[in-house]
Amino acid sequence: MSTEACVDPAALSDILSRYPAAEPSLIQVLQDVHRAYNYLPCDVLVKVAEALDVPLAKVFSVGTFYKAFSLVPQGRTIVRVCTGTACHIRGAGQLLEELERQLDIKAGETTKDMGFTIKTVNCVGACAMAPVVIVGEKYHGAAKPAKVGKMLGQGGGHEN
Amino acid sequence: MRIDSRAAYESFRDEAKAGLAARKKEVLVCCGTGCLANGSAGVAEAFGKELAARGLSVEVGTFTKKTGCHGFCERGPLVVVQPEGILYTQVKPRDVAEICDKTIANGEVIPRLLYKNPADKKKVERYGDVPFYKHQTRIAMRNIGKIDPTDLGDAIAHEAYAGLVRALTELTPEQVIKEVETAGLRGRGGAGFVTARKWKSCRAAHGDRKFVLCNGDEGDPGAFKDRSIMEGDPHSVLEGMVIGAFAVGAHEGFIYVRDEYPLAVVNLTIAMEQARKAGLLGTNILGTGFDFDLRISRGGGAFVCGESSALMRSIEGKVGEPRQKYVHATDKGLFDLPTVLNNVETWADVGAILHRGGAWFASLGTAKSKGTKAFSLVGKVKNTGLIELPMGMTLRQIVYDIGGGILGDRPFKAVQTGGPSGGCVPESLLDLPVDFEKLTEAGSMMGSGGMIVMDDRTCMVDVARYFLKFLSEESCGKCVPCREGLHQMLVMFDALVAGKGSPGDLERIEELAAGMQLGSLCELGKSAPNPVVSTLRYFRPEYEAHIHAQTCPAGMCRDLTAYEIVPEGCDGCHLCFKACPTEAITGEVKKTHLILQEKCISCGACYDVCPTQSIRFFPKHERTVA
Numbered sequence: 001m002s003t004e005a006c007v008d009p010a011a012l013s014d015i016l017s018r019y020p021a022a023e024p025s026l027i028q029v030l031q032d033v034h035r036a037y038n039y040l041p042c043d044v045l046v047k048v049a050e051a052l053d054v055p056l057a058k059v060f061s062v063g064t065f066y067k068a069f070s071l072v073p074q075g076r077t078i079v080r081v082c083t084g085t086a087c088h089i090r091g092a093g094q095l096l097e098e099l100e101r102q103l104d105i106k107a108g109e110t111t112k113d114m115g116f117t118i119k120t121v122n123c124v125g126a127c128a129m130a131p132v133v134i135v136g137e138k139y140h141g142a143a144k145p146a147k148v149g150k151m152l153g154q155g156g157g158h159e160n
Numbered sequence: 161m162r163i164d165s166r167a168a169y170e171s172f173r174d175e176a177k178a179g180l181a182a183r184k185k186e187v188l189v190c191c192g193t194g195c196l197a198n199g200s201a202g203v204a205e206a207f208g209k210e211l212a213a214r215g216l217s218v219e220v221g222t223f224t225k226k227t228g229c230h231g232f233c234e235r236g237p238l239v240v241v242q243p244e245g246i247l248y249t250q251v252k253p254r255d256v257a258e259i260c261d262k263t264i265a266n267g268e269v270i271p272r273l274l275y276k277n278p279a280d281k282k283k284v285e286r287y288g289d290v291p292f293y294k295h296q297t298r299i300a301m302r303n304i305g306k307i308d309p310t311d312l313g314d315a316i317a318h319e320a321y322a323g324l325v326r327a328l329t330e331l332t333p334e335q336v337i338k339e340v341e342t343a344g345l346r347g348r349g350g351a352g353f354v355t356a357r358k359w360k361s362c363r364a365a366h367g368d369r370k371f372v373l374c375n376g377d378e379g380d381p382g383a384f385k386d387r388s389i390m391e392g393d394p395h396s397v398l399e400g401m402v403i404g405a406f407a408v409g410a411h412e413g414f415i416y417v418r419d420e421y422p423l424a425v426v427n428l429t430i431a432m433e434q435a436r437k438a439g440l441l442g443t444n445i446l447g448t449g450f451d452f453d454l455r456i457s458r459g460g461g462a463f464v465c466g467e468s469s470a471l472m473r474s475i476e477g478k479v480g481e482p483r484q485k486y487v488h489a490t491d492k493g494l495f496d497l498p499t500v501l502n503n504v505e506t507w508a509d510v511g512a513i514l515h516r517g518g519a520w521f522a523s524l525g526t527a528k529s530k531g532t533k534a535f536s537l538v539g540k541v542k543n544t545g546l547i548e549l550p551m552g553m554t555l556r557q558i559v560y561d562i563g564g565g566i567l568g569d570r571p572f573k574a575v576q577t578g579g580p581s582g583g584c585v586p587e588s589l590l591d592l593p594v595d596f597e598k599l600t601e602a603g604s605m606m607g608s609g610g611m612i613v614m615d616d617r618t619c620m621v622d623v624a625r626y627f628l629k630f631l632s633e634e635s636c637g638k639c640v641p642c643r644e645g646l647h648q649m650l651v652m653f654d655a656l657v658a659g660k661g662s663p664g665d666l667e668r669i670e671e672l673a674a675g676m677q678l679g680s681l682c683e684l685g686k687s688a689p690n691p692v693v694s695t696l697r698y699f700r701p702e703y704e705a706h707i708h709a710q711t712c713p714a715g716m717c718r719d720l721t722a723y724e725i726v727p728e729g730c731d732g733c734h735l736c737f738k739a740c741p742t743e744a745i746t747g748e749v750k751k752t753h754l755i756l757q758e759k760c761i762s763c764g765a766c767y768d769v770c771p772t773q774s775i776r777f778f779p780k781h782e783r784t785v786a
Binding site for chain 2: 084087101129
């Protein structure tokens with residue numbers, strides 16, 4: 001994969017130095033790797049397996065089991081649509097459709113320019129403001145399909 | 161400063177209380193996730209600036225505090241001015257100067273920012289008089305919204321760690337367990353297992369190395385009480401866990417926090433650092449020689465990890481698959497060592513029970529369900545947010561007195577409790593007192609406290625299908641009844657909502673449900689059919705309408721529903737035209753509008769915005785496309 005060229009080995013050794021080199025650290029290490037590289041690059045997983053002395057198959061098993069991890073590169077801004085019960089009955093479905101329409105991708109996919117990835121999440125615990133969309137780090141409560149364009153415009157705000 | 165004795169704790173607390181009393185005014189700005197999303201960080205910042213500009217912080221002892229969630233998230237950002245307890249809702253940064261000039265400097269109330277009770281249209285001045293708060297009794301959430309969660313001194317001034325001091329300096333571990341037993345405390349994660357019994361077995365288990373865990377993997381969609389407790393009063397969780405560790409003889413623990421709760425991780429981490437520095441966590445706690453330390457384990461976004469054995473596998477760095485339960489976690493849990501796992505809210509209750517006594521806690525609630533319970537009241541209800549009530553209040557009181565009734569005064573249809581493991585309680589059971597037993601009898605369960613209110617525009621078949629889809633994605637796939645059963649059931653429900661069900665489907669669904677309940681490995685699979693079974697029990701005619709008449713009575717299943725404008729009612733306001741995502745509505749302002757059936761995707765956006773209720777829905781098979 002061409003994307004592997006941008007992987008910075010220093011970031012990995014920094015992450016590994018923060019945790020004991022054993023299996024219980026695996027999920028925490030993968031979370032930090034995901035944050036640093038915005039996905040789990042294959043060659044990094046091989047190094048994690050060696051460093052923690054965990055079979056590579058187990059590393060992949062954990063990497064594919066948990067929703068927080070992705071084995072393919074993610075967009076610069078992640079758009080999370082909450083599909084919890086409260087959001088569902090207050091119209092999360094229509095919101096998701098509108099986002100998919102405007103970005104021309106389906107949930108779980110990334111735009112060609114790597115700008116956005118749409119993800120659905122099973123409740124972010126902000127049910128009182130349903131339906132909720134999180135663009136980057138910014139929470140949008142009582143979101144309406146008509147406001148989707150504006151939300152995407154203000155991309156990676158840093159409130160909360 | 162290290163608090164190394166009971167006397168040191170008391171003098172620290174008294175000093176903190178005196179500091180609090182010296183503040184003539186206090187401005188509490190809610191900074192829970194809900195209010196932050198509504199812009200409360202900007203409001204808090206504006207208060208800091210405006211107060212400093214007026215020199216108020218020095219002269220009259222005014223203090224701005226960022227607190228955890230007040231619960232009334234829908235009206236956020238919330239601001240409370242103490243000591244009067246004046247509640248302002250939906251405060252914007254531009255309102256701050258006026259609040260400083262009028263309310264803080266002169267004690268004058270600003271009517272525009274007060275909460276208006278929708279029932280009698282009257283403005284409510286005081287926090288405690290708002291119906292949403294008036295009926296509540298807060299124990300687990302005792303300090304949320306009152307304290308700055310990142311300030312240990314503020315927490316201690318509000319009696320945090322008083323229960324721990326009593327447990328460690330006055331009681332033996334057995335006496336601590338006895339107190340929790342007297343309280344009748346049962347697990348707040350949903351199953352309602354007796355906490356003292358769990359602690360006793362773990363205390364009796366062999367081995368020197370034991371663990372105490374906190375389950376903060378609040379996965380039920382529609383529930384967020386644990387998030388608010390971890391964010392708004394992390395010390396209450398730590399206090400409970402240290403007490404629990406002392407009772408069972410553990411020295412290590414983990415708090416397992418959902419990946420979706422970043423602010424909870426931040427606030428818990430700060431609280432742990434402060435507690436360690438103060439000698440309330442770590443080695444030689446309160447100078448008694450007792451050691452206990454904690455780490456945070458972040459989840460990876462898997463619903464099944466809320467299940468106890470899956471959660472422990474996840475902390476071990478493994479895939480979160482549950483295991484058989486013939487050996488209890490209290491004997492072989494985390495790393496196969498004796499382990500006690502309790503929910504966030506349970507831990508938050510423990511400190512209060514040790515501080516005020518088990519008998520006090522047991523005086524609240526019903527015969528078998530003692531104390532209070534936190535719920536998140538959400539869905540189609542006027543006042544949404546977080547509440548805590550004594551067990552035994554009726555659903556009617558919760559939905560109508562606290563929740564203020566249904567949005568738009570539409571008819572009530574059901575309350576969904578217990579998340580994907582729970583069920584829907586219909587209108588005929590509105591007077592049901594809410595406790596562990598009564599909810600189970602009604603075919604639902606307590607779960608982690610989500611209460612999702614549904615109106616007549618909610619299709620119960622769609623709700624059941626929603627949970628099946630959720631669970632089929634979240635099933636770990638280890639056992640066949642859960643993995644394949646959910647998939648097959650979802651296939652049948654997909655047909656139902658598309659009007660392609662056939663006679664005999666309901667019987668097949670019931671048979672499959674019974675098989676899953678019997679044969680699944682863990683509670684996720686065993687309880688997975690509950691939403692289906694409970695909606696079939698109370699709303700069977702709605703299912704039958706989908707099968708026999710290809711009709712969705714609620715008008716929500718798109719394949720079965722069409723919309724049209726009633727010309728007599730349409731005043732040409734043009735709102736539906738703007739709301740339609742597919743340009744299926746034609747018409748000019750002040751003229752009757754028309755829905756083009758061939759373009760309409762039956763999303764219902766026009767129906768929801770129409771101010772004159774002039775859009776009606778009808779079964780799709782009755783429509784004639786021009």
